[in-house]
Amino acid sequence: MRICVINPNTSAAMTETIGRAARRVAAAGTEIVAQQPDAGPESIESHVDEAFAAVGVAELARRGELLGFDGYVLACFGDPGLLAARELAKGPVLGIAEAAFHAASMLAGRFSVVTTLARTVPIAEHLLHAYGLERRCVRVRAAEIPVLDLETPAAYARIAGECRRARDEDGIGALVLGCGGMAELAPELSRELGLPVVDGVTAAVKFVESLIALGLGTGKTGDGAYPPPKRYVGRFADWTTTAC
Amino acid sequence: MRICVINPNTSAAMTETIGRAARRVAAAGTEIVAQQPDAGPESIESHVDEAFAAVGVAELARRGELLGFDGYVLACFGDPGLLAARELAKGPVLGIAEAAFHAASMLAGRFSVVTTLARTVPIAEHLLHAYGLERRCVRVRAAEIPVLDLETPAAYARIAGECRRARDEDGIGALVLGCGGMAELAPELSRELGLPVVDGVTAAVKFVESLIALGLGTGKTGDGAYPPPKRYVGRFADWTTTAC
Amino acid sequence: MRICVINPNTSAAMTETIGRAARRVAAAGTEIVAQQPDAGPESIESHVDEAFAAVGVAELARRGELLGFDGYVLACFGDPGLLAARELAKGPVLGIAEAAFHAASMLAGRFSVVTTLARTVPIAEHLLHAYGLERRCVRVRAAEIPVLDLETPAAYARIAGECRRARDEDGIGALVLGCGGMAELAPELSRELGLPVVDGVTAAVKFVESLIALGLGTGKTGDGAYPPPKRYVGRFADWTTTAC
Amino acid sequence: MRICVINPNTSAAMTETIGRAARRVAAAGTEIVAQQPDAGPESIESHVDEAFAAVGVAELARRGELLGFDGYVLACFGDPGLLAARELAKGPVLGIAEAAFHAASMLAGRFSVVTTLARTVPIAEHLLHAYGLERRCVRVRAAEIPVLDLETPAAYARIAGECRRARDEDGIGALVLGCGGMAELAPELSRELGLPVVDGVTAAVKFVESLIALGLGTGKTGDGAYPPPKRYVGRFADWTTTAC
């Protein structure tokens, strides 16, 4: 099967990190294609960034359907464009926040999230609420690292420190890493902390593989139904569709 | 004061309807400027449409700040781009669904919503939940009219019929019209049905005027804080900002 | 238009403060009449005080209808008698807690409340819950000032201090002042703290003006319907009504 | 022990019905004193009625403390004045809606309520929510009988009919009768319907007896603390209290 892993920001380095993480866990028969939009923000740290990222996600999902992908992973922890991509796709589409929250809920009664900047905390809390899993999450914590500094030497120490505080103070059984750029840190943190640390990129890849293997795709009768035909104008005019 | 009323879709006819409704209720000293994006969908009936509309809203809000608007109304019932516009603006920003839900909550313990197509029902339900007012709403009902058919002769009858059913079956004290294109129907429906029928466009105009008069703008310390500086690439490169 | 601002307690000084605050923000064509009951507690700091205040509110609302007021503001943060007044009134009726919670929700994803005494905290929390906005409020804080000491020199410093702690610790974008007697402090606190500080009296005046301008009054088909005819006895016998 | 059963309305006939029901279930050593206010509505069917009834309840509770009652039952299904009475009393105070909801929750996972008029449905729903038991209640149903017609021959048939529909349609294990005036119907309805039918008056008497026997009274450190000293004016001036 072929899974399209969409990095909603335009940082090629992060697309590479994410693609590598995805391929590390993909099954033997799974082809991972990691992509990023042509246009948009280099990292996603505000609602404005999310608005532009969502358009990039929609464009990659539309192109992905032409290329026949079996499923999609949206690799930004705010899950921007998730509902739009789901409308466009026949197969399953998972955001990494969504996948991570579901995975952590399967491993423990209660979990916490460690994210990048404090200003992304309400975004994560809003998603928990939208997915209905807010009661499972004790606390969303910020390690106060800008997304693009995640690869710096100091970053791991700060993230590990916040994770340790979460484990010791929050009464939790699992942790979620709140950024696609942290994808490769999960195994080491799990070992070091002695509790399951969930990364959303790898969780989403396995769950999308699972749904495809089960023959299950996005429901097309509810809010994931294909968009009705519509005239678009201006630089988005190529999104115009007509009834078949 | 000057209020920018943004029609998130690209239908000039609807921008005119919305602007007219806004001006009808604006205070003597209020200047209403009704605008629409250069690019995007002609009407908004899916999550894909919302994704593109949000970019249009962000662009009009950014330009609006340069032009010194005191506040903004986003005149599509899905409130697309609301959080992005709030990050960009100094003054208050209200979506019409948000404004209508708040207004109806001030008039009655319970209200219902009459919207256009069944597929927009979950969008309205999601907004009710995000704003925390879901317990005040008894039911979101669809009149099954495409947005662009709202001006047709048959539309009023169907909307009035669904409103009547809501009044008779839902045990409510107020009704909300679930589309910016219905802005001018509220007074007549109120008279005909004998209960307050809230249109979000006019409600939002008055509430934004109120907040401006109170000297209150969008909070800049929480999730409405200005976006951090960011490099954007491709056709959105003009959104690149640098720290002052 | 004529708006009746009811101070539910019997302190003439507070009625004056509240009336002054209301007139400061009222539109040119709005006449503000500030009133207080003939009988009842001098300030409202318990459920017992609220019970007597509610009767005073009902009596002023009944008299107000005879005088033809277009709308009402109930200027005590526990919103005592709100539902009774709504049953009696044709126009809109807003409590100041209700108005302040709605206003803060329009300005920020999350807000906190600073009230007078710790024992009024559960009253505010109960109202947040009843209005459905409890998820928007991070914390209700007490500055530990009795209502009637609000005008003393020390009071401003304590309130400002608690507001500052709320801003620094609660991750909020807006603040609500939890007492009608704090009505005149909001503008200075907003400036000093750098985030919008909402006072319910002024917010309620503008929202009631807005609803009247929109032609919207209390819904008379739901739980705001006029009370059924009823025989009252004893000193409340003048409340006896008969079917028309 | 001595329990004061307060009928919050001023119908002597209903006070008698309620007192009789209370005495039927009271333990051997329990003295039941059934009382009603001197002033107020003859039956309680609106928020206005509730406001006046709450003052009557407060006055009877204050007098009751002087007379040394061990506990109180408030025998109107809207529980008017409950929080005020709790502040005044040393012993336990239970409203009959509250008692009935707790009792039904002990007998079944889910219950329904059959009340008098449709306009009291939102009052019952609000109480369910305030007490936190809304998820246990499937539906609040109205038999459409005015409170003062409860003793008419037709009333029993209508109530029984609505109870039967609740049993057959709601998937419930217990029923709650939503009016103090229905107190004597519960045993017969239980037999006829084959499921436990809870009357709040009798449930409240037994629960108040239980709490007294356990040596438990209203908590005086939280929101049931004695009211702070306060000056009252006008016809309520006798409520003025001073610090000891």
Added chain:
Amino acid sequence: MRICVINPNTSAAMTETIGRAARRVAAAGTEIVAQQPDAGPESIESHVDEAFAAVGVAELARRGELLGFDGYVLACFGDPGLLAARELAKGPVLGIAEAAFHAASMLAGRFSVVTTLARTVPIAEHLLHAYGLERRCVRVRAAEIPVLDLETPAAYARIAGECRRARDEDGIGALVLGCGGMAELAPELSRELGLPVVDGVTAAVKFVESLIALGLGTGKTGDGAYPPPKRYVGRFADWTTTAC
């Protein structure tokens, strides 16, 4: 009337403590029979312990029905086997956590719980949620005492200390003791702390007595209906039932 008090663990000493507490509060005409399973854990501190305890509870409830008990109390704070016992019993069945949460809700707007070990905190929180009373509870606190050490001299001091912290920090009006083995400590703690301290064993006894006196038993039409006939095999084969 005859009430069966089931200690779900197999510690005879704790059965005695519980029985003694139950008899201390039982009415003159109530016979208390305290029992424990033949098999299972000596104390209940994990979900595994609860699973085995539930089978013991079911067996005692089945035998209890043959012996004609009028009602049951399950005296372990995790309420293991409650729903199974309710299916088997004609009369009322109350768990002590359930009874204590209801009692505390009748005495105060908000309460806290003091339990034994931190690992039982999520069990109590889950029960609060299942019963719908989670909003009434401010916090579940652990005194960090293993169940079987409850009788040691140091235990009372630790429990009293945690209760004092709850009273001083949680803004509560009542406390709940989170273990059947604490049954005899409540009166002394109430006196010492100056707020009502609820023990579930004694509360459950009085509430079961109340329900029996009211003629109310477990609803047999909902989720407490008698189990359908079923073939059981192996060592549980004696649970096989056939349709009558």
Added chain:
Amino acid sequence: MRICVINPNTSAAMTETIGRAARRVAAAGTEIVAQQPDAGPESIESHVDEAFAAVGVAELARRGELLGFDGYVLACFGDPGLLAARELAKGPVLGIAEAAFHAASMLAGRFSVVTTLARTVPIAEHLLHAYGLERRCVRVRAAEIPVLDLETPAAYARIAGECRRARDEDGIGALVLGCGGMAELAPELSRELGLPVVDGVTAAVKFVESLIALGLGTGKTGDGAYPPPKRYVGRFADWTTTAC
């Protein structure tokens, strides 16, 4: 990897059905071992049945750990014994209701459940609530088929009929089959109904495989921690454990 699929009832035919369904979707390298308890009910249709099934599940999980299984699936839709099994296991443990709810949440904003008998409806509703996914489920429907009749010719027609009504009336995008015995019907129903129909057995197998592949097991610091050492007596004495 080796996954133990536990059928919590004692019907060998159902164990076979479940094992076959599991093996149909298992990855190439996955060994599925389907097991059932030695003792307990032949099918699970009541809380009593669940209590005995939970003991069987615990015993198979304990034995499974000795045999070195990498993860577990509990194949009864009430998820009996889930928390106990999770305490005992190092690897992931998923109930089929839990797995199905998570899968359906990934495919659609809203789903419905079709289960066997009406009396199991509250069990499913309770699980939805416990997992926090109750807002995602529109309705739990009963096809009114006893578990052991699932293989009869009429059963498929009734289930398909109820599924069709769910699709046409509930506004959903996905369906969940509410019984392990329906495991093999999902693919055909998906095809016939035109929306994804989720079977919990196959979903749980894929999700457990996923978690194992990600190196994630049950969190051992929270409520899934290993049970503390404990003395058991009677026929469960072999569950006695001592501290290492």
